[in-house]
Amino acid sequence: MLKNKIGTTNLEVSVIGFGCWVISGKDFWTGTSDEYSIRAVQKAYDMGINYFDVAPVYGFGHAEELLGKAINKKRGKVIIASKCGLVWDDERKITNLLSKQSIFREIDNSLRRLGTNYIDIYQMHWPDYNTNIEETMEALNQIKKAGKIRYIGASNFPLTLLKEARKYGEIISHQCLYNMIDRNADSYHSIPLNYKTEEEIIPDCRKNKIAFIPYSPLCQGLLTGAFKRGENFDEKDVRNANPELKGEKLNRNLKIVEELKKIADRLGKPLSQLALNWLIKNEAVTTIIAGATKIAHIKDNVESTAWGLDDETYKEINSILDKFQKK
Secondary structure: OOEEEOOOOOOEEEOEEEEHHHHOOOOOOOOOOHHHHHHHHHHHHHOOOOEEEOOOOOOOOHHHHHHHHHHOOOHHHOEEEEEEOEEEOOOOOEEEOOOHHHHHHHHHHHHHHHOOOOEEEEEEOOOOOOOOHHHHHHHHHHHHHOOOEEEEEEEOOOHHHHHHHHOOOOOOEEEEEOOOOOOOOOEEOOEEOOOOHHHHHHHHHHHHOOEEEEEOOOHHHHHHOOOOOOOOOOOOOHHHHOHHHOHHHHHHHHHHHHHHHHHHHHHOOOHHHHHHHHHHOOOOEOOEEEOOOOHHHHHHHHHHHHOOOOHHHHHHHHHHHHHHHOO
16 A cells, blocks of 8 residues: 655555545445444455544544444554534534634544544534634644644635634645546535635645645545436435536536546556546645445555556546536
8 A cells, every 4th residue: 555644744644545424324325334334444444544534523423433443453553534613413403613612522522432532633624714713723732732633634625714724833634625527626515615626725735745635536436437327326315415416417427437437448447446546646645535335445446556547648537527627
């Protein structure tokens, strides 16, 4: 497994990480179970993955609990990245909240669910425009000083807010939506992003030596080539909120997939590996948040690191993506 350092830290992470949204439980992702999710995490570790990305809101605490159970005997050998800033009430209504007192509550709850006394990278999940970023960073610096977290990261932050946050403390990583389909997306699950990943975030990470961590590398399964026109998952599946996977956008994206599949077939590789290699080819990418519960899919993800795209094929892929982006 290839490994990269997170920013300027000494943390070495596998270039393929494990995204824990998929272990939120069967009520959130089609075809999963707790037993299989725990086994998937453990198999990912056995295959060389040491970076596990989770968040309290994934399954409303359930994903953190499962991850904790899966890696409890391996804690010193894995890097856990969790998040704060999305809280919910008794009716599971989610609110963006990065106030000091909320962060103090969230960190303790996450540590309890994960069964650990520290989190390696603690990321602000989404911006909270009702809380001053100075207050947020003050809280994060305090729990860092207390040893509850090792480093501070950001996720889905517009560049102006990220720059403001860096005035009050070190931010070592930035996790944003990025894949062959979503290169400079305006929204994610109909949530405005207020940033352009390829145009703004990646150059900023390069300039400031911040780890760039793309999430949704396979566009929530679309770039595996397994989707078809029409319905692809149960009505309760969280992916129903992704407009890229429905209606006319899905039809357009399936045309992109068809062209990319020709290249993958020519290379004798799965489309998913082509999509991951396209990300790995970008030197700004530190680790890729790839979610999978099927052992075969995890194996495919890991095997993508055993080969690389040559420059000509990389250019060919980008020309296809550019062509559809202009339509």
